[in-house]
Amino acid sequence: FLRFLKLHKNIIPKTVEFDEIDISDIDISFIKTVTLSDLYAYMSFVSNKRSNSAYARARKVASLKSFFNYLTNKAKLIDKNPAAELESPKIVKRLPRYLNIEESKQLLTSVEGEHSARDYAILTLFLNCGIRLSELVGLNLKSIKNNTLSVIGKGDKERIIPLNSACISAINEYLKVRPVDGVKDKNALFLSERKQRISKATVQHLVKKYIVSAGLDPRKYSTHKLRHTAATLMYKYGHVDIRALQELLGHESISTTEIYTHLDSQQLRNAVESNPLSNFKVSE
Structure with a gap:
């Protein structure tokens, strides 16, 4: 997610390999710039570029919500939770396969x-x-x-x-x-x-x-x-x-x-x- 943000916000050249993007310099001031639009852009990225299923995206939404909830309500490091209104993708429940x-x-x-x-x-x-x-x-x-x-x-x-x-x-x-x-x-x-x-x-x-x-x-x-x-x-x-x-x-x-x-x-x-x-x- 943090690597995506650096690309999305044009902080680094788009020619850099995604997995090689350095995130060691990420600090709380950078986290404070994250918006709900950034989060939806990330979900679009993992869906279209990474072929994440609805299940995988739902797990990412849960992780992001938990992360920003911690920063807002527990650590008190940010004032507003950008993930508060982030919606999880609808998951179609598959009927379990079984032996007759x-x-x-x-x-x-x-x-x-x-x-x-x-x-x-x-x-x-x-x-x-x-x-x-x-x-x-x-x-x-x-x-x-x-x-x-x-x-x-x-x-x-x-x-x-x-x-x-x-x-x-x-x-x-x-x-x-x-x-x-x-x-x-x-x-x-x-x-x-x-x-x-x-x-x-x-x-x-x-x-x-x-x-x-x-x-x-x-x-x-x-x-x-x-x-x-x-x-x-x-x-x-x-x-x-x-x-x-x-x-x-x-x-x-x-x-x-x-x-x-x-x-x-x-x-x-x-x-x-x-x-x-x-x-x-x-x-x-």
Whole structure:
């Protein structure tokens, strides 16, 4: 942003390479000259010259607002906040991609090999509980209690997820073969081949491997898409209340969860067809 300002205000020649523009001489007096027009010029620059998406521009707007808010209200170094009326670009929410029931079954039946019990349990938890990758690798043996799963989510917040019969069975089968001797992290639920807590990279690798084995497109599906799958299937077939789904997924804002309510076009069609007037027609 500061490099752009130097160019925008003609402080340096336009022939200078952008990434080589020196900003070590920027001081508060220079910052005080920034206007709302400068900020919009910068947003236009990152959109047209840097091909920033709406998401990327929205993050930049948030950063600029935070920066100038600090200088105005906390540090008291400037009198007027030029970013106060800076608007964030509208972001079109994309519907999350997910596996349907048959694709989910294909993925589960593709599991094989030396670590099949572990891998099957991992995929089962992803597809049934909708937990995050970070939450899965952080699971401990004591996380499972009375057929529930204790998960530490974002912000170190704990939530309890009930385990269905598929999860209970998969975990029990894995625990039968989980290494005991020479384990480096005795608390960890899922262990790597080196008998230490499984890493995110290892989980991502095995998920991708089974996605390919199941005949699915690894460019379309990833570990996080399994979380979307669980959420979608629970909402679509379990008729889960949106508040309950929010709690299960560990979403801080219900607006994040509400995206799953827009997924099922068939439900919308059924709702319209269920109208008592759907078949009414005035006879000629």
